[in-house]
Amino acid sequence: MEIRDQMRMLLEALGKLDAVTRDQLIEQSALIRAISKKCQSSGLYLDFEPRISQLVCKIEADGKIDDRLMYAWNWCMTVIVSAPSEFLCEGAAILTMPLVAKYLPETTVLEKPEAIIINLDMDYRAPDGSKTLRQLVSERRAWPSGATCATQDAEGEILYWDAEVEHVKATAGESRRVEFRHQIDAWFADIDNPLLATDWSTAVVTPEELDDEYQLDPEWVFSHSGA
Numbered sequence: 001m002e003i004r005d006q007m008r009m010l011l012e013a014l015g016k017l018d019a020v021t022r023d024q025l026i027e028q029s030a031l032i033r034a035i036s037k038k039c040q041s042s043g044l045y046l047d048f049e050p051r052i053s054q055l056v057c058k059i060e061a062d063g064k065i066d067d068r069l070m071y072a073w074n075w076c077m078t079v080i081v082s083a084p085s086e087f088l089c090e091g092a093a094i095l096t097m098p099l100v101a102k103y104l105p106e107t108t109v110l111e112k113p114e115a116i117i118i119n120l121d122m123d124y125r126a127p128d129g130s131k132t133l134r135q136l137v138s139e140r141r142a143w144p145s146g147a148t149c150a151t152q153d154a155e156g157e158i159l160y161w162d163a164e165v166e167h168v169k170a171t172a173g174e175s176r177r178v179e180f181r182h183q184i185d186a187w188f189a190d191i192d193n194p195l196l197a198t199d200w201s202t203a204v205v206t207p208e209e210l211d212d213e214y215q216l217d218p219e220w221v222f223s224h225s226g227a
Contacts (some may be wrong), residue, residue, distance in 0.1 A: 003035060003038055003039060003090060003093060003094060004086075004089075004093070006031065006034065006035045006038070007035065007090075007093050007097075009031060010028055010031050010032065010035065013028055013031070014028065016127075017077055020073065021185050022069060022070055023103070025069060025070075025073060026104065026105060027098070029104050029105075032097065032100055032101050032104060033101050033104065034096050035093075035097050035101070036098040036100070036101030036102075039093070039094040039095075039097050040098050042094050044091060044094050044095065045094050045095060048095055051100065052095065052098070055099070056099065056102070059071065059072070068103040069100070069103040069104060069105075071103075072096075072099045072100045072102070072103050073100050075096070075099075076092075076096035076097060076099065076100050079092045079095075079096050080092045080096065081092055094120075109193065154211050164211060
């Protein structure tokens with residue numbers, strides 16, 4: 001799902017912008033954090049990250065700000081609404097939403113990664129305009145040395161479990177057809193900070209499970225992948 005689509009979902013859930021409360025933002029914590037994660041992996045955010053860090057320092061040094069979450073949200077909306085085009089509006093969201101997520105209260109409940117459940121009895125084709133795994137990996141300009149993602153080749157015949165990011169960017173991750181053999185676990189091992197790609201065309205599943213009853217593990221997938 002694109003950032004603009006996630007933002008549309010968030011704004012629809014919140015209702016009138018001039019009446020948004022702290023409690024409403026906290027209720028939408030999962031979606032706000034999901035948007036923030038996607039924003040932080042974009043090249044635009046990485047380019048401006050030093051300036052955003054400076055802004056964070058200013059906010060935290062200002063003793064007149066009683067509620068940093070609401071301050072960040074109101075500032076974020078001001079920037080987004082004042083953007084002169086849809087393109088710049090999305091750019092504004094990328095640069096500001098991580099700041100809103102930063103000031104959400106910590107949750108004591110472990111958050112599960114977003115997952116798309118694959119119906120094993122059906123084939124799917126990614127919608128036109130959606131991103132391939134290769135495109136998603138390429139959005140982040142710099143990956144730590146040794147970063148990997150579990151995927152298969154474009155034909156789904158060979159399972160690359162822990163494929164190096166550079167390999168995926170160069171030769172794999174282009175398949176737009178998703179079926180049982182073509183499952184892609186788009187899980188990027190980034191030191192201690194795993195990133196889940198949640199775009200539809202990656203057929204994302206959690207490494208632990210497909211649903212409450214069906215466990216997914218590398219050996220099982222390999223034995224059923226046609227490899």
